Amino acid sequence: MQQTPDVGGPAQPLLTIRGLQKHFALKGGPLGGGGDVVRAVDGIDFEVLKGETLGVVGESGCGKSTTARLMMQLIEPTAGEVIFDGRSVGSRDLPVKEFHRQVQMVFQDSYASLNPRLTIEDSVAFGPQVHGVSRTAAVNRARDLLARVGLEPQRFAERYPHELSGGQRQRVNIARALALQPRMVILDEAVSALDKSVEAQVINLLLDLKAEFGLTYVFISHDLNVVRYISDRVMVMYLGQVSEIGPSDALYDKPQHPYTRALLSSIPSMDPDHRTEEAALAGDPPNPINPPSGCRFHPRCDMVAPICSQRVPARVAVGARQAVSCLMYEPGSGHPSAPQLALAA
Template sequence: SLNPRLTVLESIVFGLKARGFAMSEGRTRAASMLRMVGLDPETFAQRYPHELSGGQRQRVNIARALTMGPRLVILDEAVSALDKSVEAQVLNLLRELKAKLELTYIFISHDLNVVQYVSDRVLVMYLGRPVEIGPVDAIYAAPKHPYTRALLASRPSHDPRRRVTVPPLSGDPPNPINPPSGCRFRTRCPFAEAVCAASEPSLLPRAPIGATRGHPVACHIHDAASGHSGAGRIAASGAQIGRSA
C-alpha cells in the first residue's frame, strides 16, 4: 500500500498536506511519529519502500495512519503477511500505541490467536452476518454458537498426543451471492432443524455493551421462544452446545 515512488517521509506527510498542513509542520509530525513506531527518522525518512523490510513497511503504514490523529483505526489483516517474530513485534507495538494514544481498534483477522491477543471484545461473523459477540475471554472460554465452537476447535493442538483427527466442520461454505434461507450456517450445522431454515436468528440477549451476564449469540438453540427442540434444555440448564445438548 506504499507508493514505491515516495520516500517514507513523503508517504507519511501526504495525508497532512491533503488536509492543508504546512510542509514544515508535516515533517515535524512525521518525524515524531516515526520515532513513536520505533524507526529513527535520520535513518529511515529518506528511504523508499523497497529499502525496508516487511515489518518496517508495516510500521510506516501505522505511522502514516496515526499521524492524522485518529480516534479509531481499522486494521484489516494487519499482520497476516509478516513472519511470526516480526508479527509479534508489530502486535506489541499496536498494543503500546493503543494505550499511549487512547485509541480504539477494529481489528479484522482470520488468525484466532492474534484476535485473542489484541482484542477486548470479539465479533464472529459467518457469510456476512454476525453470529456471536462478547468479551474476548467469554468467547474463547465459553463459545455459544456452533460456528464459533468449530473455529476454536480447528486450532492445532500444541500437544502431539492430542491430535485433531475429525474436522470440526464438513461441507463447503454456501454461495454468498445466494445464501441459504434462515440461518446462513444451517447447511453445515449439526444442530439444524426446520426452524433454522424458516427464520433468521437474532442476536440475543440484547444486553448493553459491557454487560457481564451472558453475551449475544444468533442461534435458535439459545432462544427459548424459537421452537428449536434443544432451546428449552439450553435455556434451563445454561449448558453449552456440544457439551450436554
C-alpha cells in the same frame, strides 16, 4: 499528540453500525442488468466501545474486509448507517473528510499501500498536508512518528518503500495512519503477511501505541490466537452476518454458537493428547449469491433442526455483553434445545 474532543462522553460507543449491507451486482444480460447480487455484507449491527479493541474473525469470504471498507466509507453501502460518536457519517454534522481524519485504516499489503514514488517521510506527511497542516509541521510530525514506531528518521526518512522489509513497511503504514491523530484505527489483516517474529513486534507496537495515544482498534484477522491476545471483545462473522459477539475470554472459553465452536476448534494444539483428529466443520461456506434460507449456517451445523431452514435467528443475549444469533437460545423459536416461553399468569 492532540486528539479530537470526546463529543458523546465515555459511555457512548465510538462507532455504531446499524443494518449495514453491501450487495455487489453481477452482470446478467447483454446490457449488464437483471443479474444476481453477491450478499457480501447482509444486515449487520454492532458497536465499538471507546478505548477497546474489537476483534473480527471468520472464514475467508465471510465479509470481514468488506465490513472494514464500509466502516471507512471507502465503498458505498447498499443500506445501513455508520454513526461515529453520536453523529451520522456523511451528514452535515460529520462530513466524510472529517470522519477520515478521525478514523484511519492499515491494510494487509504493506507495499501496495505505499506510493513507490514517495519517500517514507513524504508518505507519512502527506495526509496531514491534505488536511491543512503546513509542510514543515507535517514533516516534523512524520519524523516523530517514525521514531515512535521504531524507524530511526535519520536512517529511514529518505528511503523508498522498495528499500524496506515487509515489517518495516507496515510500521510506516502504522505511522501514516497515526499522522492525522485519529481516534480509531481499523487494521485489516495488518500482520498476517509478516513472519511470526516480526508479527509479534508489530502487535506489541500496536498495544503500546494504543495505550500512549488512547486509540480504539478494530482488528480483523484470520489468526485466532492473535485476535484473542490483542482483543477486548470479538465478533464472529459468517456469510455476511454476525454469528456471535462478546468479551474475548468469555467467547473463547465458552463459545455459544455452533459455528464459533467449530471455528475455535481449528486452533492447533501443542498438547499431543488434544490433537484434532476429525474436522469440526465440513464443506465450504454456501454461495453468497444465493445464501441458504433461515439460519445461514444450518447446512453445516451439527445441531440443525427443521426450523433452522425456515426462520432467521434473532440476536439473543447469553451473558454479560455476549450475544449469539442462534435459534437454540431464542425462547419459543421451535428448536428442540430452545428455552420455552414463560406462560402468562
